[in-house]
Amino acid sequence: MKELFNVEDIHVGVVGLGLMGSSIVAALLIAGHPVVAIAPTDTDASEADLRISHQLDLCSHAHLIDKLPVSYLEHLTISQDYDLLGACSVVIECVIEKIEIKTEVYQKITAAVSSKTIIGSNTSAIPISVLQEKVLHPERFMGIHWAEPAFMTRFLEITCGRLTASEHADRIFNLAHQWGKEPTLLKKDIRGFITNRLMYAVYREIFHLLENETASQEDLDKAFRYDAGSWMTLMGLFRRMDYTGLADYGTIIDNLFPQLSNSENVPVKMQEMVRTTARGIHNGRGLFSYKNGESNEWDEAFANFNMEIRQLASEYSAGKMNDYLKP
């Protein structure tokens, strides 16, 4: 039922070449698209080239590509000239989360592209319905939300705003399979989209347990890591229920839902993090403390882990788990 696309013929634009933007460029290049990468700032312009080359090296290291990284660069144009977006069927904006800056960027994109171009935003903070008011063809505007590192993760969340036409969202949904993604399509523009809502539901409860001193921070951290972490990559939440046989969920829900945290407040511990500008591994102060060099160890560990978990996840989504992937 999928539309077929010839990715080599679909020019994609990316505006904003920070860490995330560069990583998205790499993802699109290895998927086979010709990519026009627009650097809205001088800093982006001067660093993008090296950054994207580095991302492609990582793709090569992770065996995501079999040709030499340099051969993908032939399909990449980096520029500060928005007019080069003219040939693009899809343009993805990933500049910083400030509405006035995004508005300015959309004006420049709109001036350059055809009326048939789909424009997507990588925002995770601003409602799509708000952003789509800033473009000429809001029915062709949507959220296209990636997870870092964009060339490695399977996740992609496509969000419709109030005015997005579903045919265009469906088109990106289908195209995303060509990017090696397992996309999700969010039909309503709800705050937090899908993943943030799910994650913050569990954050609300874990802070509640911490504040009530039911267990140490270390142990609370371990509980999710070693329980959910032992099946999460193989099964989603609904699949897990089916797998464990469904029998007791009704009763446990009945008992447990009324006991869960319904807090609307920022947890005391998180208030402290905000007040002290703790930045976790980035400045060594966070919910845990970090010794010199430990941040780098986490960075390195995550880069490796990400590669390995992708490999593992892929094994179980091809072949025998194939049926699962076809709704």
Add this chain to the structure above:
Amino acid sequence: MKELFNVEDIHVGVVGLGLMGSSIVAALLIAGHPVVAIAPTDTDASEADLRISHQLDLCSHAHLIDKLPVSYLEHLTISQDYDLLGACSVVIECVIEKIEIKTEVYQKITAAVSSKTIIGSNTSAIPISVLQEKVLHPERFMGIHWAEPAFMTRFLEITCGRLTASEHADRIFNLAHQWGKEPTLLKKDIRGFITNRLMYAVYREIFHLLENETASQEDLDKAFRYDAGSWMTLMGLFRRMDYTGLADYGTIIDNLFPQLSNSENVPVKMQEMVRTTARGIHNGRGLFSYKNGESNEWDEAFANFNMEIRQLASEYSAGKMNDYLKP
């Protein structure tokens, strides 16, 4: 700071030899304990021997042991005679989740063991404070909650009831490290313990999204699998916040907590599952539907996946991630 134990000298009893009990017996045997396994029913008694041998074969297949499976059986006694528990320092009960049956089992255990024996229950449904009223020395009673397959997963949740003395809980917490676990210690006997509360918080939200038709069941399932699933095995929830830099959580919490589901009701879809006695992969009817043979594929996939994810998780909790493990 850990107490040192010589596992070979610590006799452990397990009462209840269903799938879970057998799997716990295997976990304790490969950790090096002499194990007394009590079968409270004739069915358990006749099948336990084969079942435990099979579990040990799986341990061997997963390279969890280097000696022959049969050599571990030398340290196992299977019996219906509770008196054999006399030499055990720890007895773990894992019979079915019926309070009257557990009460009867505790009476038999209490009659056989010394006043120094620690008794634990594998319950995930009945409050520890309720169960500990049924034993002679409630201060030595606690929840010792395993995850299937018990010899493979790193998860173990130790729960104190109202009357549990922390020194005894600490002792099991320390001993669990010798079982290859990453235990968590829950100091208060709250409903759902840690993991069920965290999981049901996210179940509450995902059913809310399903009922509001924000996305398809398949896509909601994928969102958590491919987002959280890409880091969960490496990092817990708090660690993830530190890793991503903490900067935006305060603001997002402020915006998002008031939007999350606070439902106290069993979701309509789950009511339907209860009404139709859907048992997921076990009878082919669940949140998803299953073709002939597909259940077996899921079983096989999970068994393999579990082995591989354990291996992957182990690589990142030893060596360079060592500091993380020492609170």
